[in-house]
Amino acid sequence: MTEHAFAPFVRTLGRGKRARRSLTREEAREAMQAILDGNVEDIQLGAFLMLLRVKEETPDELAGFLDACRPACYQALAELPHVELDWPSYAGKKKHHPWYLLATVLLATNGIRTFLHGGPAHTPNRVYTDQLLPQLGLPVAQTVAEAHAHLEEHGLAYLPLDQFCPALARMLTLRYFLGLRSPINTLARSLNPAQAPLSMQSVFHPAYIELHQGAATLAGDRDLLLFKGEGGELEIRPDARTQIQGIRHGEPLESAVIDSALPRQTPPGAPSADRVLKVWRGESGDEYGEQAVIHTVAVALWGLDKADSLESARKDATALWENRDKTRL
Template sequence: MHPFAPFIQILGKGRHGSRSLTQEEARAAFGMILDGQASPEQVGAFLMLIRVREESPEEAAGFVAAVRERIAVPEGIPVPAIDWGSYAGKRRHLPWFLLAARLLAQNGLPVFMHGTEGESGERIYTHAALAALGLSASASLAEAGERLAASGFAFLPLESFAPGLKRLMQLRELLGLRSPVHSVARMLNPLGAPLSVHGIFHRGYERIHQQAAILLREPGVVVFKGEGGEAEINPEMGAEVLVSRGAVAGGFDLPPLLERRQLKPERLDPAHLRAVWEGEVGDVYGEAAVIATVGCVLQARGMAAGRDEALALARAWWAAR
């Protein structure tokens, strides 16, 4: 029997014979996949068997551990205050979370952002939107560390530090479905930031992220259903925010910041982000999204006693930018 086959057997023995993988089994299985020790057929079967019933927190934690073991972080890289995954892209609104990250960095909370571009031509991905803000992606972890030290913000494409995971992510176009790798990428926190910010699209995955973080003893994770699947609070909807600190789970609710819905833009022009940042134009929705997102992060970090105090601080930072 092929060494990888037992993992497929565990997952695929049918309604009464199958079970989820333990955290250690998941770590071992995903490690074999990343090391090229499973055939393409086995990889496809494995990912889709997981997809049918969704990954468990133990499986997600094991997958994350396997990827982290294969990331070579150079010595001397500064530890950012915030880790921020960006993998969904935006379709209905601009990526206002970029301004939120910039505002946090400007106020002494360095942000390490990582992500990748998808195949959809209808979405704006972070890598492309950075240019409108006069920023560019780093080419390596070492370069990202230099930019964190110099400016407090760095964006690094997934393929620059976890190419095996990027290749697995690209299977979505072949298989037609998302797989656990899209959650794993958001959870990586490769530089060990004390707070990792996760935005998810499918409701219910918040608890998988939270419980996986507890299993991994992450110092701090905040996760919520974000606009378009990115880590951005929708100010028209609010959010249920889950938080974990080590082995402790918590959370808080964010009611809508805007009382009425705003008209969605007819087209998304990333240059508008810079114009709003520089105060050349206003944007009711965009500014509210930035303030709500920054307030959420501040509350999760314990830098404010509650929502009102967090929003007040976020508004003050925005006014002084």
């Protein structure tokens, strides 16, 4: 009897403390390719993901996973128009309102074509982008063709992960069964599936920044901004000092800082798209929310070389906010 072709990958990760090791980049690519091709049993997949979770994935492993996934994503999204900004949205909101959505709208209405992507709901008690967008009157694309149309019409599109890499979408939902996040949460954020010149990625745990940056460097990415976003989403907290790290023009970005604008705030505790909508329309004020939008937009403007410093980008973002089309939403 011959063992299953995927068994060696599980064995490499699962041997005893002295014998186990991380996968090489090529081994990681081969393993992920087998998963994408459907050549892995569910029991193997669960073991593989949890062994990686316990060991903690390495930049080489994440780069290998990207080597397998990115070509599939690029092929699936080949017909999309050019986008400037990659915006992964996989964390969901739990305590604060989804101010990051207003940041994407503000950028898109000022000519920065933005591609949002996210996975299916996978963590209890969180509200996800695809649930929130319709409440703001914004569409969620159900096909690549619809995403194309939304980018052309609105400068902004959200496309679920299952439309361009369904195997990864399924793996995200395994959190419900396994009770833990897996390397797929990191991988999905790192895809940049539409090949935007700038990708912004946020983390909940700052320790993951080094992993994201290391894998991106190995993969040859040139512009990537990383920061600890509110709840793990791409949203700067205006009541905290935020370090921006990553890769800028092909060189490591050691650290840039965007200072807090407010004292520490108490979160409202329940995300509300209606609250966000009223603030955009000027029907209600929310200093925290407005500054969250401005700070987040500022980071994007700076990353796209629309401003020569974060401080000047913040001034530009403030002007964009004050002059926004309040009838857009």
